[in-house]
Structures are given as structure tokens and as C-alpha cells.
Amino acid sequence: GENVEQHPSTLSVQEGDSAVIKCTYSDSASNYFPWYKQELGKRPQLIIDIRSNVGEKKDQRIAVTLNKTAKHFSLHITETQPEDSAVYFCAALDQTGANNLFFGTGTRLTVIP
Amino acid sequence: EAQVTQNPRYLITVTGKKLTVTCSQNMNHEYMSWYRQDPGLGLRQIYYSMNVEVTDKGDVPEGYKVSRKEKRNFPLILESPSPNQTSLYFCASSSQPTGQGYEQFFGPGTRLTVL
Numbered sequence: 001g002e003n004v005e006q007h008p009s010t011l012s013v014q015e016g017d018s019a020v021i022k023c024t025y026s027d028s029a030s031n032y033f034p035w036y037k038q039e040l041g042k043r044p045q046l047i048i049d050i051r052s053n054v055g056e057k058k059d060q061r062i063a064v065t066l067n068k069t070a071k072h073f074s075l076h077i078t079e080t081q082p083e084d085s086a087v088y089f090c091a092a093l094d095q096t097g098a099n100n101l102f103f104g105t106g107t108r109l110t111v112i113p
Numbered sequence: 114e115a116q117v118t119q120n121p122r123y124l125i126t127v128t129g130k131k132l133t134v135t136c137s138q139n140m141n142h143e144y145m146s147w148y149r150q151d152p153g154l155g156l157r158q159i160y161y162s163m164n165v166e167v168t169d170k171g172d173v174p175e176g177y178k179v180s181r182k183e184k185r186n187f188p189l190i191l192e193s194p195s196p197n198q199t200s201l202y203f204c205a206s207s208s209q210p211t212g213q214g215y216e217q218f219f220g221p222g223t224r225l226t227v228l
């Protein structure tokens with residue numbers, strides 16, 4: 001099955017700075033890469049996703065880039081705000097036909113006011 | 114309101130006492146899944162179901178059972194819980210078609226402690 005690695009495990013930034021979280025995956029056939037945000041005590045929620053036919057996708061202050069050749073994708077958050085503090089998970093869709101997501105181990109982002 | 118619900122939200126039990134965590138979705142989703150979340154390990158899939166009466170093992174199925182008798186419900190059963198099953202459990206659902214990467218919606222989570 002798919003193996004997803006995520007770095008860093010913790011990240012602290014000053015408010016207003018940018019944050020970047022990186023993930024790699026193992027299965028070159030994977031074609032869908034979502035990012036989930038989990039606030040403290042809450043459920044994971046999808047914040048952005050990208051499919052393999054595009055290299056970059058933006059939604060206001062967040063963007064995701066994908067390099068299929070290198071099998072890595074990244075989440076970029078600009079102009080960070082305290083409410084961006086959360087755990088972020090990347091994931092890759094398994095292509096065996098079961099619609100299974102394989103998740104990274106998470107990045108705890110802290111935005112310091 | 115479209116949602117995934119889980120019950121109970123918190124449970125403390127003892128080793129060997131059978132328990133069931135219920136999961137229900139009202140979005141008519143065909144795909145449902147159970148995950149456990151442990152510090153430093155992220156979300157790991159326990160079991161999933163692609164449709165009624167169709168279930169399969171995920172990455173960490175040992176010690177768990179599931180059933181899918183109705184489309185909306187996907188209970189997680191621990192026949193003989195052990196302390197290493199102490200974890201935060203999430204149910205999730207998504208629509209088909211398979212492999213198209215439809216968003217998975219998560220339930221609120223169930224925090225289980227096995228003493």
C-alpha cells in the first residue's frame with residue numbers, strides 16, 4: 001500500500017510569516033492528495049486538495065504544490081494567523097480501487113502572536 | 114445538516130469487556146471507514162466499507178470487527194478490548210465513485226480508554 005511521510009512534526013512561526021509542510025508518497029499511481037486540518041479536540045477537516053493533473057492549487061492564503069516526478073507535495077500557508085494553529089495531515093489516495101486514504105503522521109503548527 | 118455522528122464520545126472500560134462504537138452518516142455515502150489516531154502515528158485505517166455488506170481490513174485491523182448492514186451505519190466492535198486499543202477513534206464517510214478522491218467527512222471522534 002501507499003506510504004506517506006510528513007515533515008516537520010512540529011513547526012512554530014511568528015504571526016504573519018509563512019509556513020511550509022512537506023510530504024512524500026511512495027506509490028507513483030496515486031493521483032489525489034488532500035490536506036486536513038485538525039484543531040485541538042476537533043475532527044479533521046479538509047482544507048485543500050490537489051489532483052495529479054495540476055501542479056499547484058491556491059485558496060486564499062493556502063496553496064498546495066505537487067511534484068509527481070519526485071513524489072512529493074507541500075502545503076504553503078502565507079500570512080499566518082493564530083487561528084491557523086492546528087495539526088495538519090497530508091494524505092494520498094490509494095489506487096487499488098478502494099478509495100482509501102493513507103495519512104502522514106501530522107504537523108503541529110503553532111502561530112505565535 | 115449533513116453529518117457523521119459517533120457514540121459514545123468518551124468511554125472508559127476494562128480489559129475484555131466487549132464494546133461497540135456506533136457511527137452513522139446521513140449523506141447517503143457508500144464508503145465508510147474507521148481510523149484510530151495515536152500521538153506521532155497520525156491516522157491509521159482500521160476497516161473500511163465500500164457499500165452495504167462489503168467490508169475489508171485496513172492497516173491495523175487486529176482486535177476489531179465491523180459490520181455494514183445498512184448504508185448509513187458502520188459500527189466498530191471490540192470483542193475483547195486491551196489497553197493497547199486505548200486511542201482516539203474517528204469514523205469517516207465519502208461518496209463514490211471509487212478512486213475519484215471524494216472528500217472524506219469525519220465524525221467527532223470517540224476517545225476510548227481501556228484499563
